[in-house]
Amino acid sequence: MTVRLTVRPVRMIRSVLAAAVGAALVGTALVTPVAAAGATPRPPSEHERTQQALEAAVAEGVPGALAQAARAGHRVWNGEAGVADRTTGRERRPEDRFRVGSITKTFVATVVLQLEAEGRLSLDDTVERWLPGLVRGNGNDGRAITLRQLLNHSSGLYSYTEDPGFSEKVFGPGFFEHRYDTYTPRELVRLAMGHRPNFAPGTGWQYSNTNFTLAGLVIEKATGRPYGSEVERRILRPLGLRGTSVPGVRPWLPGPSGRAYSTLVGPQPSHTIHDVTELNPSAAGSAGEMISTTGDLNRFYRVLLGGRLLPKAQLKKMTTTLSTGEDAPNLRYGLGLMAVKLSCGKEVWGHGGGIHGSSSGAVVTRDGGHALAMNFNSDWVGDTAAVMEAEFC
Numbered sequence: 001m002t003v004r005l006t007v008r009p010v011r012m013i014r015s016v017l018a019a020a021v022g023a024a025l026v027g028t029a030l031v032t033p034v035a036a037a038g039a040t041p042r043p044p045s046e047h048e049r050t051q052q053a054l055e056a057a058v059a060e061g062v063p064g065a066l067a068q069a070a071r072a073g074h075r076v077w078n079g080e081a082g083v084a085d086r087t088t089g090r091e092r093r094p095e096d097r098f099r100v101g102s103i104t105k106t107f108v109a110t111v112v113l114q115l116e117a118e119g120r121l122s123l124d125d126t127v128e129r130w131l132p133g134l135v136r137g138n139g140n141d142g143r144a145i146t147l148r149q150l151l152n153h154s155s156g157l158y159s160y161t162e163d164p165g166f167s168e169k170v171f172g173p174g175f176f177e178h179r180y181d182t183y184t185p186r187e188l189v190r191l192a193m194g195h196r197p198n199f200a201p202g203t204g205w206q207y208s209n210t211n212f213t214l215a216g217l218v219i220e221k222a223t224g225r226p227y228g229s230e231v232e233r234r235i236l237r238p239l240g241l242r243g244t245s246v247p248g249v250r251p252w253l254p255g256p257s258g259r260a261y262s263t264l265v266g267p268q269p270s271h272t273i274h275d276v277t278e279l280n281p282s283a284a285g286s287a288g289e290m291i292s293t294t295g296d297l298n299r300f301y302r303v304l305l306g307g308r309l310l311p312k313a314q315l316k317k318m319t320t321t322l323s324t325g326e327d328a329p330n331l332r333y334g335l336g337l338m339a340v341k342l343s344c345g346k347e348v349w350g351h352g353g354g355i356h357g358s359s360s361g362a363v364v365t366r367d368g369g370h371a372l373a374m375n376f377n378s379d380w381v382g383d384t385a386a387v388m389e390a391e392f393c
Helices: 048-060 099-117 147-151 164-170 185-193 209-223 227-239 294-305 312-318 384-392
Strands: 063-073 076-084 330-334 338-341 348-354 359-364 372-378
Touching: 048 063, 048 076, 048 372, 063 294, 063 384, 076 372, 099 209, 099 227, 099 294, 099 312, 099 348, 099 359, 147 209, 185 209, 185 384, 209 227, 227 294, 294 348, 294 359, 294 372, 348 384, 359 384, 372 384
Parallel strands: none
Antiparallel strands: 063 076, 063 372, 330 338, 338 348, 348 359, 359 372
């Protein structure tokens, strides 16, 4: 999820984030009457432009759009438009859960940095040290790649989600036959090892889901527990993020939730909208399997940027960024975290995430004082960047 913060249809965690602020940030990436209902009363104009952006997304074809804004000293605002379920007409609700795709990466990077703060690993450790022999072949060499390079996407490793055979089964015509298939992280890494790297480690930048598949395996090796258990133990339970989960191989969305819609991808553009709510998210794993809510995402990013999950030294490392290239001059990437400069000059930090039938984004100001999280229950249409611009500019 090249980096454009735009969304490439249902490439799951295949695109870099999933939604974008122009060429700027968030979201990777979906008509029924617009329902602009907010569970929390809002002033008539404070978030009017944000609500209008949600309604515009629905007018473009997104079945349902959902957002929450949280700001120090202000009431939480919830905005919705469209429907959560095209069959029943049920509207989206602030408490709805949805797949967050690559937003998972920020949770994973946070755990790695906590382990560094505890002296259990170093960002300068090589992949080979933790996962001997796994990253080898076709010019790939785990002895030359550091954990830091995994987290900031400067490893050069090919993204397994771009493998043609995998793509056809997971994102294309084979989806319905393979939607419940289970993939192990090592299987996904081996897919990537079938391809040559994009560049030598540390000499460029390219988003690759393989990086965070490996990061999840490093967490498991360092702690003796699956990465998801560490995310739950270190982040979800302490912060009370009860709407957030690491599903593993469970194919269903826990309630309350709506449906997820996709046109999938294939040799010819498809105009058929499919219900893709159920799928085995092991194809995404530690690169993008998590489920959450807008409220939980806002809390997580506010606490993280507010300095309550990481010591100062680790938060500084997380927010030390690299250029993502000329195509996205206003986007820089840290360690599982992006910095985006909006059209009005404001800078926000966060991540986007796209997976079948779901395009999400979550961003916060550097001081943690103003946050926005959103979701479209689609992956082929809609501009999450416009929602962010409306909220912050």
